Amino acid sequence: QVQLQESGPGLVKPSQTLSLICTVSGGSISSGGYYWSWIRQYPGKGLEWIGYIYYSGSTYYNPSLKSRVIISVDTSRNQFSLKLSSVTAADTAVYYCAKTSYSSRGYWFDPWGQGTLVTVSS
């Protein structure tokens, strides 16, 4: 079955750009039929959807983060990535990537990667 794994620096300085990669195994991003999302979870446990990408490269971002987010896809490596610019301490969170299903029965995230903690600190 599909598995996802996040990777990237665990510590980012304020004002810099957070960069993460999600590697997908057990299935091809290029097969279509799903979105590929980034979600974060704050230390207080709240969850926030960041955005998604389709294999074609089309994206949609949470309006609250849109000005700072870029999600891209590399189908040759079966990976998609997140860049979040101008980070502050408020961006400290566990970042997850997730396969996103959509149908007449709804839109949901399954499965999720294990998550990676990113701390913003000087």
Added chain:
Amino acid sequence: EIVLTQSPGTLSLSPGERATLSCRASQSVSSSYLAWYQQKPGQAPRLLIYGASSRATGIPDRFSGSGSGTDFTLTISRLEPEDFAVYYCQHYGSSLWTFGQGTKVEIK
């Protein structure tokens, strides 16, 4: 943006008991777009229910979802030791996914 409010914040129960978790939306939503997740410490959330009432693959039938409009419920018929965790509801609407703040089910 639709706000999801979960209650109670914490539910203290014993194994074998029935758990009833609530998720209330700030305005009426399509039940098709309501999902539930379970999260254990140090793990990613796991999908339990989508479309308000459909169990995800591999989810035991002691988990059930119901509701419509603004009020949705996740019921665990008989709590097993592995069910003590945090549960989140999630909604999709207007190209935006939102989550409730979670309900912790703890051992009494």
